[in-house]
Amino acid sequence: MTRSLAFEVFRYAMIMLAVAVTLIPILWMASMAFKPIPEWQATGAALTWWPKAPTLDNFRFVFGVSNSDLIVALDRTALKPILASFLAAGIGTVIAMTAGTAAAYGLSRFGSGGNLPLALVQLRLFPPMAVMTPVMIMWAFLNMTDTWWGLALVYGIVTLPFAFWLMKTFFDDMPREIEEAALVEGCSRARVFWRITLPMMRAPLASAALFVFILNWSDYLIALLLTTREWVTIPVYMASLSSSMTGQLYGAKAALGLMAAVPPVVLGVLIQKHLVRGLTFGALKQ
């Protein structure tokens, strides 16, 4: 098919626009992360696309080892929030994926828990925020506020529907014959699940887990409500990076933001092969 030149120009213009909308904010954050104080504080004409005097000072600052001229004393460094984010988002993902996968498998193969899909949709019918006040009260009663496990549990519950629905679709798409073939050879149900089904579902599992992890990792509101001091996560900590003297500490925020972007990107690259390959049960031709 041959397209007119005008169409091609238009097509690439639209692509570039879409890419620009996505990438320019990220580029701006990356640029700001390496700017010294006068540059990220600058306004108007003094603003530049690239740092004129690149520095790692913003990174040092959030870890409390800055010798810069910022006259701000951080009451804590970014280390603990980073740990909190990893623990809460990671364990939350494990909870959601474990429960979601088990429930999806049961429903897909045995039809057990027939009202589960609807029940799990209800979890997402309203914004999680709507029920966070009662959750806060319960968590306070259980002494789980401001703990990483309390937050992880909420993350696991809130993202469970996504894990369930994604895995349900994947299990439904997997031909039953593969499991039946193993059963007929004398393999037990449990062994079929661990040795055949799960290994064959590596790609879907990885994709679903990444999706759930990103949801948890980027949460701000739930963490803001359920953590106060000890176990604040990166987004909450980031919001607190300001001072009465200098206002928002944009450079430090950008540096932290850039670091926070690393885990999802690394995970994404690691499982990219699976994401691209998607769901191909190679041998099957219908």
Place this chain on the structure above:
Amino acid sequence: MSMIRLENLVKRFGAFTALKTMDLTIADGEFVALLGPSGCGKSTTMNMIAGMETPSEGRILFGDRDMAGVPMGRRGVGFVFQNYAIFTHMTVRQNLSYGLRATRRPADEVVRRTNAMAELLQLTPMLDRPAAGLSVNILQRVAIGRSAIMEPAIFLLDEPLSNVDAAFRAVMRTELKGLQRSFKQTMVYVTHDQLEAMTMADRIAVMDHGVLQQVGTPLQIYNDPANLFVAKFIGSPGMNLLHGRPVDTGGEVAIDLGALGHSLPLAPEQAAAARRAKGDVVFGFRPEQAARVGEGQGMAMPISFVERIGARTILHLGEGAASAKTVFENDAGFEMGRALHFAPHPSAVRLFDAASGAALRGH
């Protein structure tokens, strides 16, 4: 003991009855093909034999043992699926040895038997290749090998050749038959391809709409179809079927085919059958069993289409209710539009009851 007995087997899925009733005994070491169009209940029957589905009614016995409640892993059956169900995250070797490893056989036995099976199926060169990237033909062999390695007394194959290419299918037909001869298992083979059933099976069970239509050797099914469905379904093209009425022509019996005139006098056995007919009959004959005759004899039908397929020429004759096909070994200058004068060999004529569709037999 690996005789299979199906007694009054019924399978319903909700309001839908997949298998209305099925009684069939498959002898030890016999190769039986379940043949029928899609949705005839043949795969359902097979799945119940394997234990994947539970019968709604009736019993399945292996020898004298009722299989009700016996899980599929304990039935001692091998199953080859239409889509192979290869474990794509494993190598060919891991696939082949899967059953042996699942049942915890000693390691040296696993290695020995896996190598032997690979040798038999010519899979040795790709034993350690991942199964994911292999061609359909090879996957098909792996699937057969994975089941055969357990040396099941009963081997169930669900349309195993429907996805492979035509040339390979011909090879596999011969190999499967050879495999069965060497292992002497009882083999049940589900297919919608009559060529596979005819060439491999000791007996064929023809099914349609959840009902067993006829069981017999390939030649019995071909020569003496039990009813109109089997007559039409078996053979390529299927049997010619023309509506008519038996008439007595001075001691002999012929069939009045309406506008097509009278058939040749029937052979004694068919004549006896025709005399028993209570009403109209269907006059059937195989396209291969008609000969050209002179003008004024036999039937005359205009040639509506000539299909030349090399070794044979298929003529499409007439149209509507008065249509037939004939097959000739050579192309004797057939022309579209010209009338063909032909008559079926009297001994090749088969009669069916027009109302019930059942074959009318003289004895």
